[in-house]
Amino acid sequence: xxxxxxxQFVDDPFFFVPDGKxxxxxxxxxxxxxxxxxxxxxxxxxxxxxxxxLASSENPQVLKADLPRIAAxxxxxxxxxxxxxxxxxxxxxxxxAFKGEIRATGDFLYDQLASMARTGFDAFEVRxxxxxxxxxxxxxxxxxxxQPSADGRRTIRxxxxx
Amino acid sequence: xYRYDEFDARFVAERVEQFRGQVxxxxxxxxxxxxxxxxxxxxxxxxQLHAYMLRVAVPYGTLSPKQLRMLAxxxxxxxxGYGHFTTRQNIQFNWPRLVDVPDILADLATVEMHxxxxxxxxxxxxxxxxxxxxxxxxxxxxxPIAEIIRQWSSLHPEFSFLPRKFKIAVSGAAxxxxxLKFHDMAVEIxxxxxxxxxxxxxxxxxxxxxxxxxxVVSDFVAKPDILSFLEAVMRVYNEQGRxxxxxxxxxxxxxxxxxxxxxxxxxxxxxxxxxxxxxLTVPAEELxxxxxxxxxxxxxxxxxxxxxxxxxxxxxxxGVDPDFLATNVHPHRAKGYCxxxxxxxxxxxxxxxxxxxxxxxxxxxxxxxxxxEIRVSHEQNLVLxxxxxxxxxxxxARLTELGLATPNAGLITDxxxxxxxxxxxxxxxxxxxxxxxxxxxxxxxxxxHHIGELKIKISGCINACGHHHAxxxxxxxxxxxxxxxxxxxxxxxxxxxxxxxxxxxxxFGKDEIADAVERVVEAYLTLRQGPDERFLDTYRxxxxxxxxxxxxxxxxxxxx
Numbered sequence: 030x031x032x033x034x035x036x037q038f039v040d041d042p043f044f045f046v047p048d049g050k051x052x053x054x055x056x057x058x059x060x061x062x063x064x065x066x067x068x069x070x071x072x073x074x075x076x077x078x079x080x081x082x083l084a085s086s087e088n089p090q091v092l093k094a095d096l097p098r099i100a101a102x103x104x105x106x107x108x109x110x111x112x113x114x115x116x117x118x119x120x121x122x123x124x125x126a127f128k129g130e131i132r133a134t135g136d137f138l139y140d141q142l143a144s145m146a147r148t149g150f151d152a153f154e155v156r157x158x159x160x161x162x163x164x165x166x167x168x169x170x171x172x173x174x175x176q177p178s179a180d181g182r183r184t185i186r187x188x189x190x191x
Numbered sequence: 192x193y194r195y196d197e198f199d200a201r202f203v204a205e206r207v208e209q210f211r212g213q214v215x216x217x218x219x220x221x222x223x224x225x226x227x228x229x230x231x232x233x234x235x236x237x238x239q240l241h242a243y244m245l246r247v248a249v250p251y252g253t254l255s256p257k258q259l260r261m262l263a264x265x266x267x268x269x270x271x272g273y274g275h276f277t278t279r280q281n282i283q284f285n286w287p288r289l290v291d292v293p294d295i296l297a298d299l300a301t302v303e304m305h306x307x308x309x310x311x312x313x314x315x316x317x318x319x320x321x322x323x324x325x326x327x328x329x330x331x332x333x334x335p336i337a338e339i340i341r342q343w344s345s346l347h348p349e350f351s352f353l354p355r356k357f358k359i360a361v362s363g364a365a366x367x368x369x370x371l372k373f374h375d376m377a378v379e380i381x382x383x384x385x386x387x388x389x390x391x392x393x394x395x396x397x398x399x400x401x402x403x404x405x406x407v408v409s410d411f412v413a414k415p416d417i418l419s420f421l422e423a424v425m426r427v428y429n430e431q432g433r434x435x436x437x438x439x440x441x442x443x444x445x446x447x448x449x450x451x452x453x454x455x456x457x458x459x460x461x462x463x464x465x466x467x468x469x470x471l472t473v474p475a476e477e478l479x480x481x482x483x484x485x486x487x488x489x490x491x492x493x494x495x496x497x498x499x500x501x502x503x504x505x506x507x508x509x510g511v512d513p514d515f516l517a518t519n520v521h522p523h524r525a526k527g528y529c530x531x532x533x534x535x536x537x538x539x540x541x542x543x544x545x546x547x548x549x550x551x552x553x554x555x556x557x558x559x560x561x562x563x564e565i566r567v568s569h570e571q572n573l574v575l576x577x578x579x580x581x582x583x584x585x586x587x588a589r590l591t592e593l594g595l596a597t598p599n600a601g602l603i604t605d606x607x608x609x610x611x612x613x614x615x616x617x618x619x620x621x622x623x624x625x626x627x628x629x630x631x632x633x634x635x636x637x638x639x640h641h642i643g644e645l646k647i648k649i650s651g652c653i654n655a656c657g658h659h660h661a662x663x664x665x666x667x668x669x670x671x672x673x674x675x676x677x678x679x680x681x682x683x684x685x686x687x688x689x690x691x692x693x694x695x696x697x698x699f700g701k702d703e704i705a706d707a708v709e710r711v712v713e714a715y716l717t718l719r720q721g722p723d724e725r726f727l728d729t730y731r732x733x734x735x736x737x738x739x740x741x742x743x744x745x746x747x748x749x750x751x
Contacts, residue, residue: 109229109352110229110312111352111434112312112352112354113429113434115348115349115350115351115352115429116349116426116430124464138226140230141352144346144348144349144351145348148348148349170205170208170209171205171206171209171346172202172205173201173202175202175343175345175346175347176344176345176347176418176471177470177471178348185198185199185202185342186342186477188198189196
């Protein structure tokens with residue numbers, strides 16, 4: 030699946046490794062939370078980047094102690110209506126000061142990209158025909174914001190204050 | 192009134208263009224209806240039985256004459272010449288075409304109006320006491336904090352795809368006119384022991400399939416911390432609200448499952464963290480800046496009317512219908528002023544409807560008398576908040592000409608009703624014809640005054656847009672094998688003594704329900720201990736049994 034990161038299409042440095050499958054030789058692995066919890070030390074011992082994929086029902090609080098060693102957290106949108114990943118991303122960034130990649134996967138819409146970027150997502154698995162121009166346009170539709178979020182943008186109140 | 196600055200104006204203008212793009216993508220088929228649905232709902236656009244319905248926000252129920260004229264314009268140009276004021280202080284247009292909606296929104300934006308978050312699983316348009324800034328019993332005007340909440344919640348990136356809709360109400364008075372305890376969350380301005388004003392926050396109220404009265408989640412939140420506190424509640428809800436069952440997704444279900452203590456604990460944990468980060472703090476200067484927009488008009492130093500009653504209300508003003516004075520004119524904080532309720536409940540009319548001509552004429556009337564604001568009440572009436580008593584004869588005369596002087600505010604014919612099966616595709620039964628039938632039955636004014644305060648609220652389905660759970664007499668339309676039936680509920684209240692009505696028993700047919708209501712009312716008149724004992728008080732004293740015994744009448748008794 031094409032991956033947008035930092036506003037560009039990039040080669041995915043990870044493989045998602047489904048439970049029960051072998052790890053790839055030279056790439057970082059993204060694994061489910063269950064597998065991560067079971068094989069944590071083996072994973073880190075590989076010396077390659079480690080990503081963890083959370084279902085929308087899984088609170089990233091459980092990763093807290095391991096976050097410094099985790100390169101990417103993948104948050105899954107099972108349906109675009111499920112808004113929990115917005116809170117998970119926000120929590121990862123502002124509460125746990127997570128500096129790694131926060132990736133969105135699953136069913137999300139063009140119209141949600143701006144909110145995703147605001148709450149801390151910086152990587153997006155998009156469908157094959159998705160155009161980079163659309164990504165940029167989605168982020169630019171609304172110039173200003175009313176409330177603070179994980180992006181640290183100046184809010185309308187800040188702008189009013191000059 | 193609040194006025195947009197360049198930032199607000201740009202925000203709304205860009206939001207209109209964003210929606211224009213979404214509509215275009217829907218029309219080309221790029222967006223499926225399933226994908227378009229949450230997007231259009233975030234902008235107040237529903238697909239109803241016969242057509243789209245656009246719900247326009249009236250933040251905290253306040254409108255200027257210019258805005259009222261724009262609503263008239265929209266009604267005339269894009270709809271069938273009328274609008275429908277709702278129980279959430281909004282206005283609905285029932286017949287817009289999808290292709291016109293971006294233009295309607297652009298027109299509305301020219302008068303600082305929008306349809307942002309009047310629907311969808313997001314934080315909805317914030318409602319407030321419709322007597323705000325005028326009521327004699329008010330600690331502080333609740334609209335500044337409502338405006339602060341409106342801005343904070345607008346396109347909130349974290350809380351736009353909640354488990355379900357989220358409604359917030361705000362009040363600053365001892366008497367609850369905003370149905371605080373029936374909201375997902377509510378903010379009440381209170382004074383603490385040290386004499387400081389702050390906010391009491393309620394959570395978990397709601398009507399619908401599983402009605403709950405909200406509970407206090409914090410007794411006192413300091414002013415600068417209010418947004419941090421609200422964000423804490425939102426986060427607990429976004430993370431834990433149920434998403435597996437649409438009917439259990441509102442925060443009331445979570446609030447009840449967790450219980451007050453656990454909810455308070457979790458909110459406190461989130462709150463502490465958000466508060467200490469400081470990013471959501473509302474500085475005193477910001478509060479003062481917003482407060483200034485809502486500064487009351489310069490009240491003239493007017494003499495008080497010597498004919499005032501004990502409640503400070505005029506009883507006798509030459510040229511004004513005494514019935515109107517008794518029900519539609521309310522105490523004001525300033526001497527020589529009063530608050531006037533404009534009833535949108537003419538006998539036999541559609542509760543909450545106003546025509547384009549009425550809206551235009553009201554705007555003219557406001558201009559003539561230097562009135563800058565009109566309010567929409569959650570009881571589907573309009574309110575003139577600052578009326579000089581000496582202007583009452585002229586205002587009353589004009590309202591009479593416009594068919595807007597029905598003297599029934601708070602009486603049995605001041606009925607709340609949802610649009611029901613005449614418009615709504617969720618409805619199981621019609622509401623409007625039932626409201627009309629009951630109003631016609633009790634049309635006699637002497638009889639209405641004899642009965643006194645009695646709030647009838649009608650919903651056409653379990654979603655309870657007509658607030659039937661909070662009606663002194665509530666009526667719920669149900670569908671039984673394709674036939675409309677109506678359940679009676681007694682003893683609900685949306686005020687500070689909030690309670691949920693109790694179901695009387697099996698439903699009544701559409702031709703029986705007005706008779707049943709009449710029998711219940713007659714029973715009350717026999718049971719009450721005096722004219723000052725309201726229906727609700729009598730009900731609370733004697734319980735449901737005496738009403739049950741008579742409601743079904745002799746013929747129906749045999750049938751059940």
